[in-house]
Amino acid sequence: MSKVEQLLIKRRCVMLKEPRSKFMFLMIVILFVIIFAGAFVIKASAAGKGDAEAGKKIYAGKCSLCHGAAGKGDGPAGASTNPKATNFTDKAKMTKSDDELFKIISDGSKGTAMMGYAGSISEQERWDLVAYIRSLSK
Numbered sequence: 001m002s003k004v005e006q007l008l009i010k011r012r013c014v015m016l017k018e019p020r021s022k023f024m025f026l027m028i029v030i031l032f033v034i035i036f037a038g039a040f041v042i043k044a045s046a047a048g049k050g051d052a053e054a055g056k057k058i059y060a061g062k063c064s065l066c067h068g069a070a071g072k073g074d075g076p077a078g079a080s081t082n083p084k085a086t087n088f089t090d091k092a093k094m095t096k097s098d099d100e101l102f103k104i105i106s107d108g109s110k111g112t113a114m115m116g117y118a119g120s121i122s123e124q125e126r127w128d129l130v131a132y133i134r135s136l137s138k
């Protein structure tokens, strides 16, 4: 095989290879986009939903003292505060959106006994609490 022939064969191989590697590159990019978008959607839906069962456990430990074991706002420390701790079973009073409830749990309600829990309860757990509180008036 002459040197020219060898070179031609080499070039052909490169030319054949090139579209393939471009295709592979594109596939990898698409794969990454899918994985990324998938993870984002899962995270977003998890944050938006919250698990009421998980929220129930946190509630019993940290919220029932004021809001009552059953969420009626009649906990041992809740009835004497001014304003009183919210009764979560009262549908007429549960008019706030999930986002608003989440914000109060996170930042507290200024001028009331309701303090913010952003520093002590994780974001996911605060959404779990929203889901649980919401379930009480259903």
Ligand code: HEC
Binding pocket: 059, 062, 063, 064, 065, 066, 067, 077, 078, 081, 082, 083, 084, 085, 086, 093, 094, 095, 096, 101, 102, 104, 105, 109, 112, 113, 114, 115, 117, 129, 133
């Ligand atoms: C020290 C007593 C106390 C504790 C403990 C407490 N809260 Fe409250 N919470 C209150 C009071 C009082 C209010 C009423 C504030 C108002 O009327 O503006 C309130 C209001 C709220 C509201 C707003 C309800 C609405 O519709 O306006 C939410 C949500 C809430 N609490 C969730 C929680 C959660 C979740 C916990 C446990 C992590 C918790 N609270 C622990 C006293 C407490």
